[in-house]
Amino acid sequence: MTKKVLAAVKTDVETIEIREFDYPTVKPESGILRIEASGVGGSDPELYRKAGHVPVIMGHENVGTIEEVGEVAAKRWGVKSGDRVALHEYLPCWNCEWCMKGDFRLCMEVDFFNVKDRLNTDRFGMSTANKPPHLWGGYAQYMHLPLNTVMHKIPQDMPATHATLAVPFGNGVQWACLDGGAGPGKTVLVWGPGQQGLGCVLAAKAAGSYTVILAGMTRDQSRLDLSLRLGADYAINVETQDLEAEVMRITKGRGVDVVVDTTGDPKGEIVKQSIALAAKGAYLSLNGLEQQVPIGEIKKRYLTVRAPRGRSYAAVELALRYIGSGRYPIDQVCSHTFGLAQVHDAILATAGRGVQGAIHVCVEPWK
Template identity: 85%
Template sequence: MTRKVLAAVKTGVETTELMEFDYPQLQPDSGILKVEASGVGGSDPELYRKPEHAPVIMGHENVGTLVEVGPVAQQRWGVEAGDRVALHEYLPCWHCEWCMKGDFRLCMEVDFFNVKDRLNTLRFGMSTCTIAPHLWGGYAQYMHLPLNTVMHVIPPDMPAVHATLAVPFGNGVQWACNDGGAGPGKTVLVFGPGQQGLGCVLAAKAAGSLMVILAGMTRDRSRLDLSLRLGADHAIDVQNQDLHAEVMRLTKGRGVDVVVDTTGDPTGEVAQLAIGLAAKGAYLSLNGLAQSVPIGEIKKRYLTVRAPRGRSYAAVELALRYIGSGRYPLDEVCSHTFGLAQTHEAILATAGRGVEGAVHVTVDPWK
């Protein structure tokens, strides 16, 4: 009889069902991953609400053990069965301009602003499970890995739940440091104390920033407090403190050198706040498609504005070094783990629904 794999499948709006799929057949150019843990990404609650995006095995912050590796894949990846890896969600083409530059996150075949059919574009945690061999997401016991999988080998003793922070903390390295220029002597302001924002805080401080400030809301109090243990110098509750006045007080009226918005603010308010708090020559990383910036103010202040777009291989590799350093209270960051049958509750917890104090939530397919 064919061996079966259990997976949690999004079948409709905020609806998940457990389903069985055939265990994938190993090919010379593929691998099979036994999933140890899959983190619930900050974008997952939004994806979970989309009516047109089903059926999908979600889960794109994936960590596991390679149980089988074909000979062609083994040579390409430089790994062997038994190695533990953390995955990117991207499945790039490896022949376009962007891939050849080493910036596969912008590959035209995986860029969601370019592809016309997102559901049928292969990307871990995003693609329909009707495409054989079906196992394209981490909320499953096993995953099929095609030859264009991007992976990082992790140490045998790294806790799987910690390693699922590779993607959000890799975003932190990319957005705050690689793109934003956070580093020695810089003052940095981060909007949003979710897993991405906490990653920005950790990365900015680890890079040597002079001052790191995190802004959140009253409901984020526990995360704001946690940020102080990850490297933030100041955590501001914008509902009980005047953000502009407090930042100007802390910077002695100069403003900040780097602003990173991780909130995806749909109102455009964060963009206006960011400009008002920026020092001359500052770098602003602004999220949210509804945001706009006045060019006149950008010119006056000599600002550089860009938007966060995923992360590079180097950013995740550095994030994994931070994760494995033992210097940070990652058990506090990795606050909740759910079994495969509780995938629905895990995604809602990440959205702040049903569970108090959730920071980074993971799904354990074997729990």
């Protein structure tokens, strides 16, 4: 009798059904991951309310134990049954220009900006559940691992919920440090105190940045407070404080060297403010899709502008070292856990709906 797997499937806008799937057959070039925890990413609420993107087993911040692994896959990944791993969501081709350069996050096979049908994008948590063997997301008891899976081995004693921060904190390392150059002597401004913004704060300070400033809103007060324990020197509530005046006071009128926007700039104001607060020669990581950048101001201030786009293997490796170091209050970042039957509530909590004080939310499928 075929073993069955339970999964939470998005079937409509903000609608989840628990469905049963067959346990996949393991081939020499594949494996099976027993999911311990799957973090709810900052992009999950957006995907959850997106019409037409169904059926999907969401969940892309995945941590678990290798249940079974084929001979070819075991050699490729350097793992065996019983090893614990954290995954990237990307399923890159490994033969294009970007993959060969080591920057698989830009592989055309995984880049949803370059495909017409995002259901067919090769990413965990985004690909259609209609595609056999169906288990492409972490909101399930088990996941299928194809040969092009990108994974990191984690210690046996690292809490699974902590390890799910590998992706958002890996983004923090990438955006603030590897791309932005945050480090000794630098002053860094981070917009947004979500899990990625907090990751930027931690990474920037760990890299030796002289001053790290986090900007948020009144509803974010608990996250702003937490940021001070993760490395922020200043946590500014933009609704009760004058951000520009505060930043210029802190930097003695010089401005900041690195800006990272993790909010998506929903009102289109962050681009303008970031440029106004930037020191000459600063690096700006600006978010959103419709915003416009004034080239004259960029030229005058000699700024470098780029948009945040995922993370590299090296960024996640470093993030996992920070997470497991014992130096940071990671338990306070991992604020809430939900069972498989509560995936709807978990995603809404990440969006600030239904549950107060949620920071990093996890789904534990066996809970």
